[in-house]
Every structure is written in structure tokens, then in C-alpha cells.
Amino acid sequence: MKDNQPIYLPPPRPRGKISLEEALARRRSIRDFTPRPLSLSHLSQMLWATQGISEPLRQFRTAPSAGATYPLDVFVVCGQNGVENISEGVYQYNPEEHTLSRHLAGDLRRELARAALNEAFIYRAPLNIVLCVEYQRTTWRYGSRGERYVHIEVGHVGQNIYLQAVALGLNTVAVGAFRDEEVSRVLYLDKDCQPLYIMPVGWSG
Numbered sequence: 001m002k003d004n005q006p007i008y009l010p011p012p013r014p015r016g017k018i019s020l021e022e023a024l025a026r027r028r029s030i031r032d033f034t035p036r037p038l039s040l041s042h043l044s045q046m047l048w049a050t051q052g053i054s055e056p057l058r059q060f061r062t063a064p065s066a067g068a069t070y071p072l073d074v075f076v077v078c079g080q081n082g083v084e085n086i087s088e089g090v091y092q093y094n095p096e097e098h099t100l101s102r103h104l105a106g107d108l109r110r111e112l113a114r115a116a117l118n119e120a121f122i123y124r125a126p127l128n129i130v131l132c133v134e135y136q137r138t139t140w141r142y143g144s145r146g147e148r149y150v151h152i153e154v155g156h157v158g159q160n161i162y163l164q165a166v167a168l169g170l171n172t173v174a175v176g177a178f179r180d181e182e183v184s185r186v187l188y189l190d191k192d193c194q195p196l197y198i199m200p201v202g203w204s205g
């Protein structure tokens with residue numbers, strides 16, 4: 001596969017094994033991960049819950065967004081053998097196509113962990129979902145109030161990730177403690193793109 005070719009993710013499944021109530025009751029921040037890789041279907045489901053299209057006609061997504069301005073960009077920092085059939089690297093999720101495109105090559109989990117106050121669980125997890133924002137997409141419409149909206153929105157997305165992880169038997173934790181500039185540098189983010197949340201995802205031992 002060429003680097004610039006999109007990776008087509010399997011379609012998300014419309015049904016899970018546990019109820020929403022069970023997922024809510026079981027949701028916990030878990031920081032314990034084994035190296036067991038995720039399947040591409042698991043990653044697909046996690047990304048659909050993160051920012052996937054749930055209403056194709058209007059291109060609305062699984063999480064609400066102020067004015068449907070959708071300011072968030074989703075990156076996956078995938079470790080070596082983190083996901084079956086995907087090489088280590090940083091990928092960007094494209095919600096419209098439900099695809100991944102390669103942003104960077106190499107296993108950058110250690111660098112990411114270093115930027116996040118050396119939290120070992122970040123490099124132990126097979127992958128980390130990094131939620132980033134381009135504020136302008138929301139603030140052009142709502143002015144400085146848009147910054148508040150973006151921060152609320154990322155919380156909605158974080159909860160989607162938690163609940164989908166529970167439903168798949170996976171673990172995650174929302175991480176807000178990191179040095180923004182260092183994460184931006186490690187991930188080669190555009191200057192208008194700021195990291196807001198890191199969410200390691202994987203199985204526990």
C-alpha cells in the first residue's frame with residue numbers, strides 16, 4: 001500500500017453487545033494496557049463513535065457540534081502492532097469517507113508520552129486517539145464564545161469514546177495533562193491545529 005492511499009475502514013456496526021445503561025454503569029478511566037493489537041473493525045468502531053457520520057444526508061456526526069461547525073480533527077497515534085494490518089504511524093481520520101490517511105510514519109508513542117508528563121500508559125496502549133481543534137471553524141461564527149463551545153464539544157466526543165470503548169470491552173482514559181506545543185511538535189500539527197485531549201485505547205491484561 002502506498003503511503004498516500006487512504007485506508008478504507010470497515011463499516012461501523014449498528015448494534016453492540018451491551019446496553020447504553022450498562023456502558024454508562026461500567027465506564028471507568030482505566031490506565032492499564034497490554035500490547036494486544038486492535039482489529040481494524042475495532043478501530044473503525046472507535047473512530048465512528050469519535051466523529052463518524054451518523055446522518056449522511058446532512059453529514060451530521062455521532063457527537064453534537066455548535067452550529068454543526070465541526071472544529072475537531074482526529075489523529076490516531078498507532079504503535080508497532082497496535083492495529084492489525086496497519087503499520088505504526090500517525091493517521092488522520094476522515095469522517096466523510098470513513099477512511100484513514102497516513103500523516104506520519106513511525107511509532108511516536110514514546111514521544112507522545114514524554115509530551116504528556118511521561119505517562120507510561122500512553123506508550124503502553126496500542127494506540128492513542130488525539131483530539132485536536134481548529135478554533136476558527138467555530139469562532140468565525142460565534143466569536144470568542146466559540147472557544148467555550150469547542151471545549152464543551154470535545155467533552156461530548158470524549159464521552160463517546162469512553163462509552164464505545166466499554167461496549168467493545170476496551171479501556172481508555174481522557175488525558176488533558178500534556179504540553180501543548182510539544183504534542184503539536186511531535187505530531188507535526190498545522191499551526192492552526194491545537195491538541196485538546198489524548199485518549200489511549202487498548203485491552204487490559
Ligand SMILES: Cc1cc2nc3c(=O)[nH]c(=O)nc-3n(C[C@H](O)[C@H](O)[C@H](O)COP(=O)(O)O)c2cc1C
Pocket residue numbers: 027028029030031173174175176177178
Ligand atoms: C478534562 C479531564 C482531564 C483529565 N486528565 C487526565 C489526565 O491528564 N491523566 C489521567 O490519568 N486522567 C485524567 N482524567 C481522568 C480523570 O482522572 C477521571 O475521569 C477521574 O479520576 C474519575 O474517574 P472515572 O473516569 O473512572 O470516573 C481527566 C478527566 C477529565 C474530564
